[in-house]
Amino acid sequence: MPSSAGPSIDTITEGGRVTQVGEGQEADESAPPVMTFGAPTAGEILAERYELVEHINNDSAGRLVWRGVDVILRRPVAVVLRYPGGDSATEMLQAAVAASRVIHPNLVGVYDAIDEAERAYVVREWVDGQSLRDLAAEGPLDPARATAIGNAVASALAAVHATGMVHGNVHPGTVMISDEGRVVLADARTDGDDSQESDIRAVGGVLYFALTGHWPHTEAPLRGATAGHGRAAIPDAVRDAGGTLAAPRQVRAGVPAYLDDLTMDLLDAEIAPPSSDVLAAELARLDVPAEEEHYLDNGGPLRFAADTEEEPSPLAAAGGRKVAIGIAGLLAVALVGLLIGISALGGDDKDPQDTAGATPSASAPAGEATQAAAQVRKLTVKDVRIIDPDSTERNELKDADKIIDGDYDKGWETDTYDKRPNFGNIKKGMGVWLDLGGPHSVKSVQVALSASGATAQLLSGTTNPPSTTAGDNQLVKSYKDPIGRPYEDYEATTMVFNGFDADKKYQYLLFWITELPPSEGGFKLGVREITVQGS
Numbered sequence: 001m002p003s004s005a006g007p008s009i010d011t012i013t014e015g016g017r018v019t020q021v022g023e024g025q026e027a028d029e030s031a032p033p034v035m036t037f038g039a040p041t042a043g044e045i046l047a048e049r050y051e052l053v054e055h056i057n058n059d060s061a062g063r064l065v066w067r068g069v070d071v072i073l074r075r076p077v078a079v080v081l082r083y084p085g086g087d088s089a090t091e092m093l094q095a096a097v098a099a100s101r102v103i104h105p106n107l108v109g110v111y112d113a114i115d116e117a118e119r120a121y122v123v124r125e126w127v128d129g130q131s132l133r134d135l136a137a138e139g140p141l142d143p144a145r146a147t148a149i150g151n152a153v154a155s156a157l158a159a160v161h162a163t164g165m166v167h168g169n170v171h172p173g174t175v176m177i178s179d180e181g182r183v184v185l186a187d188a189r190t191d192g193d194d195s196q197e198s199d200i201r202a203v204g205g206v207l208y209f210a211l212t213g214h215w216p217h218t219e220a221p222l223r224g225a226t227a228g229h230g231r232a233a234i235p236d237a238v239r240d241a242g243g244t245l246a247a248p249r250q251v252r253a254g255v256p257a258y259l260d261d262l263t264m265d266l267l268d269a270e271i272a273p274p275s276s277d278v279l280a281a282e283l284a285r286l287d288v289p290a291e292e293e294h295y296l297d298n299g300g301p302l303r304f305a306a307d308t309e310e311e312p313s314p315l316a317a318a319g320g321r322k323v324a325i326g327i328a329g330l331l332a333v334a335l336v337g338l339l340i341g342i343s344a345l346g347g348d349d350k351d352p353q354d355t356a357g358a359t360p361s362a363s364a365p366a367g368e369a370t371q372a373a374a375q376v377r378k379l380t381v382k383d384v385r386i387i388d389p390d391s392t393e394r395n396e397l398k399d400a401d402k403i404i405d406g407d408y409d410k411g412w413e414t415d416t417y418d419k420r421p422n423f424g425n426i427k428k429g430m431g432v433w434l435d436l437g438g439p440h441s442v443k444s445v446q447v448a449l450s451a452s453g454a455t456a457q458l459l460s461g462t463t464n465p466p467s468t469t470a471g472d473n474q475l476v477k478s479y480k481d482p483i484g485r486p487y488e489d490y491e492a493t494t495m496v497f498n499g500f501d502a503d504k505k506y507q508y509l510l511f512w513i514t515e516l517p518p519s520e521g522g523f524k525l526g527v528r529e530i531t532v533q534g535s
Contacts, residue, residue, distance in 0.1 A: 040066065040081055040119075047114055050079055050123055063092065067126065070111070076126040077111065083119030091189065096122040098165055099188045100452065101494045106156035108176065108186040124186070129179050132206065133172035136213050140252055143259050144287070146210035149175065151283035152183035154203050158277040159496045160188070161196050162446055162533070168194035170202035172209050200273040204266025211248040211255055214238060216267055258286065277376060277443065277533075379532040382437035386412060387510065389472035390427040397467075403432055403530050408448055411528035414513075418522035421455075421515040431512040432527055433475065435464065439505030442483075442534040444498040450526030451493060453517030457482045458497045459510040479510045506534075 045051045046068075054067045056078075068079040082089045096113035103109070109125035132149065135141070141149070153175055160167050168189035176184045209215050216237040238246040247264050248255045262282070265271050274282070381404045386397045399412040412432070417424035445458055461479035465471035483500060500506075511530060516523035 081121040085120030089120035104159035132175040154280035156185040207263040383435035387431040413526040447495040448528040451517040455515035
């Protein structure tokens, strides 16, 4: 375990392996000493809610990471402290507030951010597991696992970028792998020095690191880390005498050509990177079971005649692949074709990928699948209305049109309900119904809310009954199956539903709310804006 400045690093050891929060890059021996005035202590309760249990580590930004417990909800949390607070902690708190607005299964949930002047702290989800930095220190990962991790990181970035924000701190220390195999991205930054493009290029760095155990610092250097300096530093990438970065296949054997090309293209400053959602879709297609990966592990890049007419992959459409003979971006089309052949010859019992870019099924032509992915856009909502099946007064139906007007400062609100969050125990729920005007492939649905803490799900159906109490009851009864990635509890003001079936078309959607967050005088929720992405 690398040494760190300040208080000694406490760890939790399970089966000989260190379990850490993995918040950012650990401090190396040259990091400035951490102040001792106002230092937290085990057993201390912050904000009358968060009990500090065990000091885990410090990072190079001068923050202390503790394992804690939310004594109200009785759940484990990570508490990231910085002292003093005030101006010195502004960036950390601003990043936490921004991150709390986005919910995604591959993003660490942020629960609270508090500035007490003498110190400031962020409370977030506790992850039992280890960072990619520590995992790859045991040896490079196999290509299938590296692809799966890259897919998860790109999917998380797609959710962040959909809100217009930037993560700004993607590296092996902020990519966490839980003991159950869930991959999450933590520790966003908002200092203004990064862009969505740098986030995407950092995914190339994550892939490179996972495949080789080395970090290509030139494109996306680690904050607070210097190549070869200090025991916590990550080894720099291998380069030739002229400083040219060695490709993963030159560093280790067994890296497939398709994954080698994709990684190097993302790191090549002369090649425009794709958007994060297109990259996530590409990695989802390449995220195949290990037993099938030999079908993709060819001796070199797939080549096509110059007059090839197939549709390019999403990356080719975004300018993300190099030109070899014709368009080398057609690689994704060939890969989909290979997988279709596998399914046709030997059967395919692989579960659909539960990600933002679902794998096209064997029944869909490869050209149609890639074309649909390349044309993802904001869909026009033709009609919107409030669904209220348990009310006879129906006095909460106005302002539905403000949910789709593009103004996040206005929207629709429920009444205030007292006693209980489930609409005062007098309604089973309320919802927002959307008509897309016709059948569409849906990639994601983003719902901006007035407050965190709501419980809701996304449903679909085929009926459009009249806007009456009886009609609303009929609609709710017929809209049975949740779609998109299922969620139960939300800790942010933006809900992002993704993981849709790429083979299905949707016209009618229902955002169905079952529990309201606390508000002054009871429980209340406002829906500010709903945005649908698809083709």
